[in-house]
C-alpha cells in the first residue's frame with residue numbers, strides 16, 4: 001500500500017481521508033503525535049476541496065527516495081485567486097476560520113499550491129520521517 005486515494009464528494013469522505021492518512025503515517029513509522037498532525041493536515045485539505053471546490057481527489061502516498069509521506073488534493077473548482085492571502089491566518093472567503101492552509105503549512109514540512117482561477121487547485125504537502 002504505497003498510495004491510497006479517496007474521492008471527496010461528501011462530508012464523511014473527509015474523515016475517511018484523515019483516517020487513511022493516519023493509517024499510512026503509522027505504517028511508515030511516524031510517531032503517534034506526528035501521525036495525528038498528518039491526519040489533521042489531511043482533514044483540512046480534504047475539507048477545503050469539499051467546501052471550496054465542490055469535491056476533488058485526495059491521495060496519500062509513501063515517499064521512498066527520501067522516506068516520508070505526501071498528501072495531494074486536486075480539484076477542478078474555482079481555484080485560489082490570491083494564494084498569498086489564502087496562506088494568512090484568519091483569511092477565509094467562505095466565512096470559515098481561515099486556519100486550514102496555514103495550519104497545513106505548519107503541520108507538514110513542505111507545501112506547494114498550484115492553482116489557476118477557473119481551472120482548479122492542486123495542493124501537495126510532504127512530511128519527512
Ligand SMILES: Nc1ncnc2c1ncn2[C@@H]1O[C@H](COP(=O)(O)OP(=O)(O)O)[C@@H](O)[C@H]1O
Pocket residue numbers: 044048049051052053075077078079080086087091092093094095096097098099100101102121
Ligand atoms: N481547494 C480550494 N479551492 C478553492 N479555494 C480554496 C481551496 N482551498 C482553499 N481555498 C481558499 O483559501 C482560503 C483559505 O483556506 P483555509 O485556510 O483552509 O480557510 P477556510 O477553509 O476556513 O476558508 C479559503 O477561504 C478559500 O478561499
Ligand SMILES: [Mg+2]
Pocket residue numbers: 044047048096098099100101
Ligand atoms: Mg479550510
